[in-house]
Amino acid sequence: MKHFLVVDDSTVIRKVAKKILENLDFETSEANNGQSALEYCEQRMPDGIILDWNMPILDGIGFLKRLRNLPNGDHPTVIFCTTENDIQRISEAIQAGANEYIMKPFDTDIFHGKLKQVGMV
Amino acid sequence: MSLERVQYLCKIVEDKVGLHLTDDKMYLVETRLAPVLEKHGYANLESLDRDLRIGACQTIVTEVAEALVTHETLFFRDTYPYTYLEKLYIPDIIGRNAKSKHIRIWCAGASTGQEPYSLAMLIREKFPELHDWRIDFFATDVSSQVIEKAEQGIFSHFEIQRGLPVDYVLKYFESQGKTWQVKPVIRNMISFQQQNLQSFNSYHDNIDILMCRNVMLYFQPGFRRMIIDEFHNSLKEKGILILGNTEASMSNRQDLIPALNQAGIFIKASAALQQAS
Numbered sequence: 564m565k566h567f568l569v570v571d572d573s574t575v576i577r578k579v580a581k582k583i584l585e586n587l588d589f590e591t592s593e594a595n596n597g598q599s600a601l602e603y604c605e606q607r608m609p610d611g612i613i614l615d616w617n618m619p620i621l622d623g624i625g626f627l628k629r630l631r632n633l634p635n636g637d638h639p640t641v642i643f644c645t646t647e648n649d650i651q652r653i654s655e656a657i658q659a660g661a662n663e664y665i666m667k668p669f670d671t672d673i674f675h676g677k678l679k680q681v682g683m684v
Numbered sequence: 685m686s687l688e689r690v691q692y693l694c695k696i697v698e699d700k701v702g703l704h705l706t707d708d709k710m711y712l713v714e715t716r717l718a719p720v721l722e723k724h725g726y727a728n729l730e731s732l733d734r735d736l737r738i739g740a741c742q743t744i745v746t747e748v749a750e751a752l753v754t755h756e757t758l759f760f761r762d763t764y765p766y767t768y769l770e771k772l773y774i775p776d777i778i779g780r781n782a783k784s785k786h787i788r789i790w791c792a793g794a795s796t797g798q799e800p801y802s803l804a805m806l807i808r809e810k811f812p813e814l815h816d817w818r819i820d821f822f823a824t825d826v827s828s829q830v831i832e833k834a835e836q837g838i839f840s841h842f843e844i845q846r847g848l849p850v851d852y853v854l855k856y857f858e859s860q861g862k863t864w865q866v867k868p869v870i871r872n873m874i875s876f877q878q879q880n881l882q883s884f885n886s887y888h889d890n891i892d893i894l895m896c897r898n899v900m901l902y903f904q905p906g907f908r909r910m911i912i913d914e915f916h917n918s919l920k921e922k923g924i925l926i927l928g929n930t931e932a933s934m935s936n937r938q939d940l941i942p943a944l945n946q947a948g949i950f951i952k953a954s955a956a957l958q959q960a961s
């Protein structure tokens with residue numbers, strides 16, 4: 564069973580994402596900011612991460628840069644999450660090592676499509 | 685609304701664009717036609733139906749037809765046709781057309797443009813050697829509404845997320861507030877035209893790549909056969925015909941050879957090969 568980490572400071576988004584992932588037979592875990600996500604990954608590297616941009620303590624980009632420097636940190640497929648059509652932001656995230664991006668709000672269809680695109684389902 | 689009335693409306697649409705609505709799709713009629721009713725001030729489907737019977741103007745007939753047709757599409761739909769083109773077929777054409785440096789492509793039933801844009805981006809991205817080739821690229825659809833939208837190349841953030849890899853978004857789209865527009869390098873590759881597949885004399889010819897995906901699904905078998913015959917005429921020798929993934933059984937012509945196990949991809953056999961067999 565593939566393992567996904569949902570990183571977002573909004574409980575609602577975490578719930579929605581987890582629900583979709585669990586319906587697709589993923590094991591899921593969650594973190595509400597970049598710092599605790601990083602600590603989680605140091606213990607157990609997930610196969611996929613869905614990552615928010617704006618979070619307290621350590622934001623998405625900060626997390627991503629540190630993640631990719633961890634041992635085995637290039638393993639997880641990272642789908643980056645934004646709320647705006649900000650091309651600058653998306654491109655910054657891709658440069659920092661994200662594999663795909665998804666815009667909020669997303670539904671099952673779009674999320675599933677993204678997972679397919681990155682070869683997770 | 686009686687079934688007989690709904691069937692009558694469906695008949696009009698079938699005459700107009702070939703779309704055959706089966707009885708189980710009849711429930712779509714009421715919801716899909718609601719905007720047309722509102723626009724023209726009809727109180728209900730009965731009054732629209734009455735006007736159509738006494739010969740309402742063509743624009744209303746067209747709008748009814750457009751409202752009932754499915755335009756559903758997404759970028760790089762089903763992935764494998766694009767992989768096949770990239771890995772096997774386009775390299776092959778490059779060899780074959782090396783002298784003329786000329787390729788002709790036709791997407792029929794292109795809807796809002798995701799399909800032709802996917803192919804155009806693929807060509808631009810993966811085949812730099814084609815930059816100085818002449819590429820005639822036609823994208824057609826019976827609905828002028830979707831063809832206009834396709835030509836503008838403006839997509840919502842929902843549309844842009846369906847099937848399109850992020851590298852392509854970053855490279856080939858400009859963000860404009862809440863929407864995204866395809867950049868001119870890609871838009872200018874394609875010529876968008878309103879065209880009804882019922883008018884056989886408007887078909888393009890000498891085509892290397894012909895995509896007509898998820899269009900004939902909605903047509904009656906006889907009409908499908910005629911279209912397949914015309915597509916065969918449209919194709920160059922060794923040209924490729926790409927139908928939808930559920931449309932593989934629509935051709936049983938011996939001179940359209942299935943490629944890629946039953947996935948709706950066919951290669952037009954060369955005359956020599958046909959003679960030999």
Ligand SMILES: C[S@@+](CC[C@H](N)C(=O)[O-])C[C@H]1O[C@@H](n2cnc3c(N)ncnc32)[C@H](O)[C@@H]1O
Nearest residue numbers: 701754755757793795825826880881897898899
């Ligand atoms: C479901 S969409 C398919 C879009 C795209 N080819 C794809 O596979 O994603 C079908 C399209 O066929 C068009 N269509 C239906 N009847 C047609 C006809 N008689 N001539 C040309 N296009 C037609 C519709 O307007 C619609 O946009």
